[in-house]
Amino acid sequence: MKVKICGITDRETALAAVEQGADALGFVFADSKRKVDRDTAKSIIDQLPAKIMKVGVFVNEMKEQIESTAASVGLTHIQLHGEESPAFCNSLSFPVIKALSIEKMEDFKQVNRFDCSFILLDGPKGKYRGGNGTAFDWMMAGQAELSSKKIILAGGLDETNVVSAIEQVHPYMVDVSSGVETNGKKDLAKIKQFIEAVKAVK
Structure with missing residues (x-):
């Protein structure tokens, strides 16, 4: 099972997450308390192994801005959290x-x-488009026709509930942000516990 740690804002947290076994890191370029600028994101991404997915999170941003940011900081994937259409998603080169x-x-x-x-299946919208720490009813995912899709599960996950969530949804990857924070800051101990819990799932 793969793990994405989202809302990365500093090099120490990024490298610690990778060392613990994270497969993907998320960098938020939309309005958020975890928003990073291009220079900060690039300085972190330049230190990461090639195999790590570097995901940029955008909300209703212009295509040119997304492509420019992605290319300049070294993103490998684009995460869209707004009202982007299927055609818009397909128009991007990432x-x-x-x-x-x-x-x-x-x-x-x-x-x-x-x-x-x-x-990415996320919980209900809150103040921001993601990272609100609210889950949806995972039982519903088992009744939905999702088998042909690569699903990333997010929203309200932490080390205490992620195993149950995986067993109900069977995602390709789980994504956590607020669930590995203490007082709004990434907590390295919680990141370690979360990744260990996920990687122990057979």
Whole structure:
């Protein structure tokens, strides 16, 4: 099972997460308390192994801005958290992770509209488009037709519930941000516990 640690803002946290076994790191370029600028993101990404997915998170951003940021900082994937259309997703030159907010069963119908590299299932929208620490009812995912999609599960995950979430949803990857923080800052001990819990799942 693969793990993405999102909302990376400093080199120490990035390298610690990689050392513990993270497969992907997320850098937020949209409005968020975890927002990073290009220079900071590039300085961190330049230190990361090639095999690590470097994901940039954007919300309703212009295509030119996304492509420019991705190229200049060294992203490998684009994560879109707004109202981006399937056509917009397909127009980008980077692999796309399309995030969808899930509240009710009806919301899973959105999944089949997108032909992206990954679909990220997130909890209900809060103040920000992601990283709000709220989960949806994972039981619903078991009833939805998701087998043909590479699913990333996000929203409300932490080391205490991630194993149960994996068993119910069977995602390709799990994504955590606020669930590995203490007082709004990434907590290296929580990152370690979260990754260990995920990697122990058979």
